[in-house]
Amino acid sequence: MKIIADSGRCIGAGMCVLALGEVFDQSEEDGTVVLLDPDPPASMAGAVRRAVQLCPSGALSLAEGDRADGERDT
Secondary structure (H helix, E strand, C coil): CEEEECCCCCCCCCHHHHHCCCCEEECCCCCCEEECCCCCCHHHHHHHHHHHHHCCCCCEEEECCCCCCCCCCC
16 A cells, blocks of 8 residues: 655644654645555554545555565555
8 A cells, every 4th residue: 555645735733643653744844635655554544544534635645566576565
């Protein structure tokens, strides 16, 4: 699972950070989303999906599937 963030679409609501601060942060400059971990482990999949769903602007999305580099989530 890979998180895709469109900072141009982000309105800085911070719902992602409130939901999962280990993966998301906000820019000090304009409050838009900053990805701390764009490729989180599978153990966080449920929480990541919830954070993406909470985004009021739709700036977050997921690309799911096998990793190109052959690594596996643990």
